[in-house]
Amino acid sequence: MSLSEIKASTDNRMGKSIESLKTGLAKIRTGRATAGLLDHVQVEYYGSMVPVSQVGNITVVDARTLNVQVWEKHMAGPIEKAIRDSDLGLNPISMGESIRVPMPALTEERRRDLAKVVRSEGEDAKVAIRNLRRDANDTLKKQVKDKEISEDEERRAQDEVQKLTDKYVAEVDKLIAQKEAEIMTV
Structure with missing residues (x-):
């Protein structure tokens, strides 16, 4: 693997970690209705x-x-049950072929709990990004050991991987801050 391939692969995988974090954060209910809330x-x-x-x-x-x-009338009951049984704490109301899903107001305590969940999701994403950094650095060390690259090239490549890591960790921090602000807004 060339240095540019290692960097591109690490960049791509770190980007996927960010996408995974965004998906995870979208599932966290804020009290505001969004169509993506029922995605999972x-x-x-x-x-x-x-x-x-x-x-x-x-x-x-x-x-x-x-x-x-609902597109098929017989699916109204199962959909209502699936929404009620989900971990979202929602109470849907069936109205024939449509189901209304009111969002209950969040209590202050529930908002704090959700903020903790958001921080936990962010920490998991950071750990994943750091693991990718470690994998890239291990690959570089192996290449030095096998005499495929020089130690100077390894150091430069490690610096670039660290810059990527810093960039993605900052992105995680930004996403977490936005979601916490959204949750804490009454």
Whole structure:
């Protein structure tokens, strides 16, 4: 592997860690209705588990209400049950072929708990990024040992990997700060 390939691979994998963090943060409910909130809620549909978005149209009615327009009438019950049984703490209301999902207001204590969850998600992302840095540095050390690159090249490459790491850790910090601000806003 060339130095540029190592750097590109590390950059790509660190970018995927950021995307994973964004996905994880999107699942954390803030009291504001977003269509993406139900993305990870699965419902059984003809023997297989599928996301709610594949059996109905999810729309935001207002800041505190989602609406799921069911495409097949017999799916209303299972969708309602799947939303109720999810870890989101939501209480959907079935209205024939549509399901209204009101967002309960968050208490101060619940907001603090969610902020802790957000920080934990951020720390997990940082650990993943640091593990990628370690993997890249191990690859560089192995190349020095095998006499594929010089120690100076290794040092320069390690500096570049560290700069990438710093950039992505700063991105994680920024995302965490934004999500915490969003959660703590009443």
